[in-house]
Amino acid sequence: MRFIDLVRSRSSCRSFSERKVSRSALSAVMDAGRLAPSANNAQPWRFLAVDADPYLSGVIESTHVMGMNRFTDTVPSFIVLCEHKPRLAPTVASHLHRRDYVSYDLGIAADHMMLCARTLNLDTCLIGWFSEKKVKQTLHLPPSVIPRLLLAIGYADGSEPARSKKRMSLQEVSRFYPED
């Protein structure tokens, strides 16, 4: 498959079947995240796969903040992308440049994972709206491991109609220097 077709084949799934995802597939997806680039190669992350109760129901509940994300009730597994406090040098660089490199790094890792999942015919939805506190409690995380993103991962149940991408045009978001 051409890379652009892989990219186009990913869209946020909000209607999952209850079909389980194998642990080997979850490992493959986390491995793709592990290989992502990061500022100073700090790898400021931990990836936690959650696929059974009591952990699964705790993570599902964490996504229901203010009545949001009701679709997660049937999600069979999640990968929790956590910030893991990086070594001092990248933290100093982040501070000096006033850039939140950890968020960039986690975003890139998430994208690697979502695209890897597509190659395995898995569907995903990245979730930023969740209770960090609830996930920490559910997974008994130490203070140094902070959940930043949840990746719902499973198989679409086929009930969602295919959506065309709602995006600004390439002309709107890009330009050449010098202009043509």
Ligand SMILES: Cc1cc2nc3c(=O)[nH]c(=O)nc-3n(C[C@H](O)[C@H](O)[C@H](O)COP(=O)(O)O)c2cc1C
């Ligand atoms: C950082 C981030 C956080 C997101 N959080 C949520 C969320 O909490 N709930 C949700 O349903 N979708 C969430 N999304 C999915 C976006 O809504 C979705 O990517 C966007 O609407 C584009 O649609 P597409 O993914 O189908 O191309 C999130 C996406 C990103 C990148």
